[in-house]
Amino acid sequence: MATFKTIHSIFAFVFMFVLLPACQSFQQVPINIVQDTKFDFELKTLDNQPYLFKDIIQNHEATVLIWWATQCPCVERFQERIHSLKEQYSNKKVAFIAVASNADDDFSRIQEVAQKRQFKLPIVLDLHARLANLL
Numbered sequence: 001m002a003t004f005k006t007i008h009s010i011f012a013f014v015f016m017f018v019l020l021p022a023c024q025s026f027q028q029v030p031i032n033i034v035q036d037t038k039f040d041f042e043l044k045t046l047d048n049q050p051y052l053f054k055d056i057i058q059n060h061e062a063t064v065l066i067w068w069a070t071q072c073p074c075v076e077r078f079q080e081r082i083h084s085l086k087e088q089y090s091n092k093k094v095a096f097i098a099v100a101s102n103a104d105d106d107f108s109r110i111q112e113v114a115q116k117r118q119f120k121l122p123i124v125l126d127l128h129a130r131l132a133n134l135l
Helices: 004-024 053-058 073-077 079-092 107-117 130-134
Strands: 042-045 050-052 062-067 094-100 123-125
Touching: 050 053, 053 094, 062 079, 073 079, 079 094, 107 123
Parallel strands: 062 094, 094 123
Antiparallel strands: 042 050, 042 123
8 A cells, every 4th residue: 555655656756747847837927919920810700790800909908818608508607707808908908809710600590699698708700710710
């Protein structure tokens, strides 16, 4: 039977040589979206209006992106919290944008679910996952 000291040593080994390097490989890399030409493209809203992602970034001090899907239980579960955060921070130059990148969703289904749930954020369509893949 393994002793506590042996189990502790095994855990320390796993943490030091497996988990710690994995965590370090996911460091945040700063991206200057305003200057990066890869982000210079147009998305459409549910109203079929053009949405220039770079313009939103330039005109706000911070931008919150919520990946939105019709079948995601987390999106539905946290909807009220997202709405209250938007109300709390929108006058502090923080933009809140929902991004629909799910390949299983289509325009009419997204529109239907957003109306049914009374979702208050603008939803931009990223149906080919261009923005999602860039970020």
